[in-house]
Amino acid sequence: MSTPTRHLYLAAYDIREDRRRVAALKMLRGYATGGQKSVHEVWLTEAEKRRMLDEIVWLIDDSTDRFFLLRLDPRQRTLTLGVGEAPSDPDFFYVG
Incomplete structure (x- = not known):
């Protein structure tokens, strides 16, 4: 059985109400x-991406809140500032 391919995304949100933001x-x-604050680096398979989007739909108010998911191009070089580390796909993930 082959391992599903993960792609690197940036997930960002702007949520007005504290309870929903938390x-x-x-x-x-x-x-x-x-990531930091309201922008996060996420490595997702297609199934994980669908599950995450299903979850966020229940958490945001689409009249006041915003959520953004951007797949990053793996061909582009990653630039880091300060002591940042380039994103890497770890050997395993714990989701739960």
Whole structure:
């Protein structure tokens, strides 16, 4: 059985209400390998991406909140500032 391919995404949100913002942060940290504040680096298979998008739909108010998921081009060079580390796909993930 082959391992599903993961792709690197940036997930970002702007959520007005504290309770929903905290819930979104907690949910995204379950998928994230890095990031800060409201922008996170996430390595996702197609199934994980669908599950994450299904979860975020229940957490945001589409009249006031915003959520953005951008797949990054793996051919592009990663630039880091300060002591940042280039994103890498780890050998395993714990989601839960």
